Amino acid sequence: xxxxxxxxxxxxxxxxxxxxxxxxxxxxxxxxxxxxxxxxxxxxxxxxxxxxxxxxxxxxxxxxxxxxxxxxxxxxxxxxxxxxxxxxxxxxxxxxxxxxxxxxxxxxxxxxxxxxxxxxxxxxxxxxxxxxxxxxxxxxxxxxxxxxxxxxxxxxxxxxxxxxxxxxxxxxxxxxxxxxxxxxxxxxxxxxxxxxxxxxxxxxxxxxxxxxxxxxxxxxxxxxxxxxxxxxxxxxxxxxxxxxxxxxxxxxxxxxxxxxxxxxxxxxxxxxxxxxxxxxxxxxxxxxxxxxxxxxxxxxxxxxxxxxxxxxxxxxxxxxxxxxxxxxxxxxxxxxxxxxxxxxxxxxxxxxxxxxxxxxxxxxxxxxxxxxxxxxxxxxxxxxxxxxxxxxxxxxxxxxxxxxxxxxxxxxxxxxxxxxxxxxxxxxxxxxxxxxxxxxxxxxxxxxxxxxxxxxxxxxxxxxxxxxxxxxxxxxxxxxxxxxxxxxxxxxxxxxxxxxxxxxxxxxxxxxxxxxxxxxxxxxxxxxxxxxxxxx
Numbered sequence: 001x002x003x004x005x006x007x008x009x010x011x012x013x014x015x016x017x018x019x020x021x022x023x024x025x026x027x028x029x030x031x032x033x034x035x036x037x038x039x040x041x042x043x044x045x046x047x048x049x050x051x052x053x054x055x056x057x058x059x060x061x062x063x064x065x066x067x068x069x070x071x072x073x074x075x076x077x078x079x080x081x082x083x084x085x086x087x088x089x090x091x092x093x094x095x096x097x098x099x100x101x102x103x104x105x106x107x108x109x110x111x112x113x114x115x116x117x118x119x120x121x122x123x124x125x126x127x128x129x130x131x132x133x134x135x136x137x138x139x140x141x142x143x144x145x146x147x148x149x150x151x152x153x154x155x156x157x158x159x160x161x162x163x164x165x166x167x168x169x170x171x172x173x174x175x176x177x178x179x180x181x182x183x184x185x186x187x188x189x190x191x192x193x194x195x196x197x198x199x200x201x202x203x204x205x206x207x208x209x210x211x212x213x214x215x216x217x218x219x220x221x222x223x224x225x226x227x228x229x230x231x232x233x234x235x236x237x238x239x240x241x242x243x244x245x246x247x248x249x250x251x252x253x254x255x256x257x258x259x260x261x262x263x264x265x266x267x268x269x270x271x272x273x274x275x276x277x278x279x280x281x282x283x284x285x286x287x288x289x290x291x292x293x294x295x296x297x298x299x300x301x302x303x304x305x306x307x308x309x310x311x312x313x314x315x316x317x318x319x320x321x322x323x324x325x326x327x328x329x330x331x332x333x334x335x336x337x338x339x340x341x342x343x344x345x346x347x348x349x350x351x352x353x354x355x356x357x358x359x360x361x362x363x364x365x366x367x368x369x370x371x372x373x374x375x376x377x378x379x380x381x382x383x384x385x386x387x388x389x390x391x392x393x394x395x396x397x398x399x400x401x402x403x404x405x406x407x408x409x410x411x412x413x414x415x416x417x418x419x420x421x422x423x424x425x426x427x428x429x430x431x432x433x434x435x436x437x438x439x440x441x442x443x444x445x446x447x448x449x450x451x452x453x454x455x456x457x458x459x460x461x462x463x464x465x466x467x468x469x470x471x472x473x474x475x476x477x478x479x480x481x482x483x484x485x486x487x488x489x490x491x492x493x494x495x496x497x498x499x500x501x502x503x504x505x506x507x508x509x510x511x512x513x514x515x516x517x518x519x520x521x522x523x524x525x526x527x528x529x530x531x532x533x534x535x536x
Contacts, residue, residue: 020045020046020048023045024045024046026041027043106397106421106422106463109462109466110422110463113466126494127497128495128496128497129494130494131404131492131493132491132492133404133477133492134478134490135477135478136478136479138479139477139478139479140480140481141476141481143475143476143481144472146191146192147163147482148161148162149161149162149412150162151246151389152314154340154387155314155340155342157307157313157314157315157342158312160210160245160246160313160314162391162412163190163191163192163193163468164413164468164471165396165412165415165468165471166194166212166412167187167195167414167415167416167419168414168415169196169214169248169250169393170197170416171196171198171200171214172196172197172202172272173199173263173272174199174261174263174267174441175420175440176440176441176442176443176448176451177443177448178448178453179420179423179440180204180205182423182453182460183460184205184206184207184211185207185208185453185457185460186422186458186461187209187460188207188208189457189458189461190460190465192210193209193211193245193246194212195212195248195414196211196214198215198216198217198250198261199220199221199263199276200222200276201213201221201244202275203275205243206241208243209243210245211244212244212248213238214249214250215229215234215247215248215250215306216260216261216286217250217286217287217288217289217290218261218287220275220277221233221237221275222234222237223277227287228291228292229292231309234306234310238309238311244313246315246316247307247315248315248318248343249290249303249316250317250318251290251299251317251318252318252322253318253347259288261284261285261286262286264283264432265284266281266433266434267434267443268280268281268284272443290302295329295333296329296332297333297337299330300330300334300339303316304337304339314342315341315342316341316342316344316389317344319344319346319347320346320349320371321374321375324527325531325534327378328515328528328530329531329534331378331379331382331384332531332532332535333535334384335384340387340388341388342388344375344388345390345391345393346368346371346390346392346410348368348369348371348372348392348393349365349366349368349394350394350395367394369408370507372390372392372405372409372410373507375409376409376410376509378515380509380512381511381512382513383513385512389411390411391411391412391413392405392413393414393415395417396413396414396418397417397418398467399468399469399471399472399473400470400471400474401413402468403471403475406483406484406486407488408488408503409488409509419460419463422456422459422460422463423440423451424440424450424451424456424459425438425440426438438450438451439451478490488503488504488509489503493506
């Protein structure tokens, strides 16, 4: 297994650079005292020392800023990528969920590249799981700019026009201050939304980018000393922060559904403690369940309450789908109370996190394909799909990813990991240790100085714009000019070497209102009836 690990202590980070300085000085002295032959030491050492100075001062590459001279090993590896490509694709570092090619493509787009590859696809088009779209022989001129999805209009809330691709939930504490700052500034420049994650609205979120304030089970930013929901703090934050455009209640996270978040004590600095309202240096474990409400009726009431006291901001919830009957019970509660969330964010079980038990990362929750299809179909079957927007969160990193999620029923998408790549994340998978080598998830000032906020903010903005532009190109090739025209019958998945099926065959959508009139398939009707007992 090939991987590059960087030592984090200051001596080891600056050791090679310091060695070059010593070699340069020693070489000069020996040239003066002994022989010109010592130029063979002095000249290379001087060149390397100057390179170290350039690395330390330049703003564009975090690894080189943090690890002068030795950090260039990474760029050497990137230059060699075509020669060792297949090795990395087949055995990527520690089973990481994104291949080197995926990360390199994000880096390229974040820097303004076109993401164009020569010599054809590297994928096995006959392998199970391969996906493609059915182009039109009468393509349209690609649309330009962001597509907007209006959220909140159906409930009478202050509507918000959401971009097709946004920054998914990553909290301050999990990410460093400079990383959050760069994300929010990138969102401001690009005109897309930034989900705060459950760690509260921090000072670093206040760069002018639109915010979706996520309220988790620990109620950070609006909690009492004993960890309960504090309505007064919630109202004060909403009044003080105009950038908060929507409120999202986190029911569960795809990487660890049913469990609360964990922030190791080594990452709980004074600033993080003040932001979250927790003790300094102590590991923070969010509960697995909400204390402000219980059950589907309580969820619906809490949605209505937060929408009202937030100043009528669009309010919804995020979940990783589990038992279908429980989601259907929430729908029954909505219909019974005639109260509906403005949006539902579906988080797939393949989503990432800095800290979760391996069993949960690998085996808990419904993958985004199936979860998204379940939520979309259930809302259609209940006759309320037009009232509620659906966001999709889970490995959205390309224009094709956006298109396929829309085909599966989403109205917009959120991305976390690839936004981190745009910041310079190298997927060292040490988010929970406070030893992130790129400074994205570290709170060590010696490391976070590697993140040049101005440069990284522009990369985040450029990456999002490039990805949406790629989607626009796909949209035109599909024969459409509007994102809402994307259809599931235009996308295919191979299920064996000789068989492939359309999305609408893989995930058939219930007829409109069929759960209400009893015409839905038997399995759905059985779950719908069982959900009535849960919802009361």
